[in-house]
Every structure is written in C-alpha cells, then in structure tokens.
Amino acid sequence: MTNTPRALPPTRWELAGERNRGYGETFAQRVAEGADVDGEARLVDALAPRGARILDIGSGMGRVSAALRARGHRVVATEPDPALRAQSEATYPDLVVLPHEALALDPSEVGPFDLVAVVGNVMVYLGEDTERRVLERVRELLAPDGRAVIGFHLTALKAGSRTYPADEFVADATAAGLRVVHRFGSYELHEPNDEYAVWVLEPESGPGQA
Known part of the structure; x- marks a missing residue:
C-alpha cells in the first residue's frame, strides 16, 4: 500500500494538535441533528459516472465518503x-x-480512480512543501479520463492551516501534470x-486534450 521514497514531514494538521480536535465531533453532531453536510458529495456525484470508483483523500470523519457510498459509488476513504x-x-x-x-x-495497488476528492481544506493542512508532490500523486491515482475535485x-483561517493563493495552486497543479477545467467559489458552483x-x-x- 505504501509508496514513500522520501520521509514525509509532519502535516500542518498534526502540528496543530489539540487545536483541531473538535472538528470530527462538530460534524458528527451536525449529522446526528440531520443537518445538510453533503455539499461536497453532491458535486462529486454529479461529476462522476454512475457506480464510479472514487478516492476520498483526507476523509476526516467520513461524511463525504458515506454520502458517496449511499449514492452507489465504490469509495476508498x-x-x-x-x-x-x-x-x-x-x-x-x-x-x-x-x-x-x-x-x-x-x-499500482489502489488505483486507478474515476475521481479523486481532496476536499475539506486538506490541501492547506499538508506537510510543508508537499503540495506539488500530493498533486502529482493525485494525477498518478487517476484513470486517464478521470477527474479530481x-x-x-x-x-x-483555522488553526495550523496555510494561505494557498489561487495562482500558486494553479502553478503547482500544472507542474504536477494536471489541467484546471473549472474553478468555482463553492460546492454550489x-x-x-x-x-x-x-x-x-x-x-x-x-479527454479535453488533443
């Protein structure tokens, strides 16, 4: 399962420690109260073929993966x-x-995927200077016609997270072999x-390339 030729630095999430401990409990409470926590999953579902193979990186307390499974997708969290x-x-x-x-x-062990989801602020909690490496791994995990959200x-804004400007992200994604198809301001487009x-x-x- 592992493919780590270089040692991984601690993630910003790890370094934040106890300051982030309420995240899972907060969303679990919202689920128990019947709140709508499926915004990311609805978009991912709309972009994926029926019964798609989907990878949820940084699945947290499971809400996105669970919602996608309920919609009939084959999810790896x-x-x-x-x-x-x-x-x-x-x-x-x-x-x-x-x-x-x-x-x-x-x-080679877990891929390929029709869609890879990296939502819930995962990118701004990665280990320092690993963003481009993670985007390269996302590309490697995708099927040739796959997409990432x-x-x-x-x-x-939150404990331990970084500022990640849009132009820097686009440069990292391009260097990783990914092409920006769309950019939105929310999961409701x-x-x-x-x-x-x-x-x-x-x-x-x-498929968008010659």
Whole structure:
C-alpha cells in the first residue's frame, strides 16, 4: 500500500494538535441533528459516472465518503488522523477507512480512480512543501479520463492551516501534470472569489486534450 521514497514531514494538521480536535465531533453532531453536510458529495456525484470508483483523500470523519457510498459509488476513504478515523467508525460503522496519507498510497495497488476528492481544506493542512508532490500523486491515482475535485480556503483561517493563493495552486497543479477545467467559489458552483476555491482538474493528457 505504501509508496514513500522520501520521509514525509509532519502535516500542518498534526502540528496543530489539540487545536483541531473538535472538528470530527462538530460534524458528527451536525449529522446526528440531520443537518445538510453533503455539499461536497453532491458535486462529486454529479461529476462522476454512475457506480464510479472514487478516492476520498483526507476523509476526516467520513461524511463525504458515506454520502458517496449511499449514492452507489465504490469509495476508498483514507484518513491518517486516528481520532478522525475513530469518529468516522463511530458515525459510519460500515465505512472502511485506510490510515494512509496521500503520499503513502501506491497507485499500482489502489488505483486507478474515476475521481479523486481532496476536499475539506486538506490541501492547506499538508506537510510543508508537499503540495506539488500530493498533486502529482493525485494525477498518478487517476484513470486517464478521470477527474479530481479539490476545495480549500485560499487564506488561512483555522488553526495550523496555510494561505494557498489561487495562482500558486494553479502553478503547482500544472507542474504536477494536471489541467484546471473549472474553478468555482463553492460546492454550489458560485462564481470564483478570494475566500474559497473549488477546482475540477484532469490529467494534462485527459479527454479535453488533443
């Protein structure tokens, strides 16, 4: 399962420690109260073929993966944080979650995927200077006609997160062999803004290319 030729630095999420411990519990409470927490999953579902093979990187407490499974997709969830995996198991006991970071996933063992989701601010909590490597791994995990959905706050707002400007992300994605197909300001497809970005990407040699 692992493919880590270089040691992985600690993620910003890990370094934030206890400051992020309420995330899983907060969303579990919202699920229990019947709140709508499926915004990301609805967009991913709309972009994927029926019964798609989908990878959810940084699946957190499992809400996106669970919603996609309920829509008939074949989902592989991966979350390195033990506390979030425990919350996921408690909230969605039928959802299997791998304990791997993105860079520890071996494409030859787990890929390819019709769609890779990297939502919930995962990109702004990666280890320092690993963003481009993670995007390269996303490309390697995609089927030739696959797509990725990536969403994050452009400006650091929460404990331990980084500011990741849009132009820097596009440069990293391009260097990783990914092409920006769409950019939105939310999972409900609002116009792009300076606060939050939702990107749809495909491999540079994807169906939109000659």
